Amino acid sequence: MRGTPGGLGTPYPLGSLLPGVFQEDEFLIRFTAAIDELIAPAIATLDCLAAYVDPALAPPDYLGWLAGWVGTELDETWSVEQQRAAIAQAVELHRGRGTIGGLSRQLELATGGEVEVTDTGGVRWSLEPVDDHTGHPPARLTVVIRGTDVSAAAVDDLVNAAKPAHVPHEVRVEPLNTPA
Known part of the structure; x- marks a missing residue:
């Protein structure tokens, strides 16, 4: 891999790809070296493309872009x-x-905490077109998170986004135990 004057090397220097008669022209070799310097970042990016789409290897500033590809949202x-x-x-x-x-x-x-989720069920069915639900407890979701200092409001937002809209819920966060 030949280095360019800017320091970023290219594995495909254009001058070496020219026919032999043109490789003897000093001006043409310098000209192609300048082009090598311009395209070296693009070649390096393409050579490392697999690292950009691997969440374990992607640069931190690409994680938001990568999250969009898999349909997830990241909390800042x-x-x-x-x-x-x-x-x-x-x-x-x-x-x-x-x-x-x-x-x-x-x-x-x-x-990052220990999560306990309980729900009352709330799934019912009937042979009749209009079902009387009296006597059945309504659906309800309870979330308890232990061992973390995250805010209950943040957890509430996550639960709201993930649960069915008609199911009420309650969130309790039990913070980290601090030594006395």
Whole structure:
């Protein structure tokens, strides 16, 4: 790999690809070296394209772009490691969306705490077109997160986005135990 005057090398110097008779022309070799310097960043980017789409290797400023590809949103307050994990697990999280397990996993990833999700059920069916639901408890979701200092409002927003809209919920955050 020949280095360019700017310091970024190129594995394909254009001068070496010219026919032999043109490689003897000093001006033409200098001219192609200038072009090498211009296109070296593009070649380096294309050579490393796999690293840009791998959440474990992508530069931190590309994580938002990569998250858009897998249909997930990143919280700006999350660490780079949390953002990488959210992108890497996006497919699994989408697969579990709408389930208690999926909600638990999403909250564990976002908060780093121990998550307990309980729901009252709320699924009913009837042979009659109009069903009388009296005597049945309404659907309700309770989320308890232990061992973290995340705000209840942030967790509330995550739960609101993940649960069915008609199901009321309650969020409790039990902070980290501080030694006495």
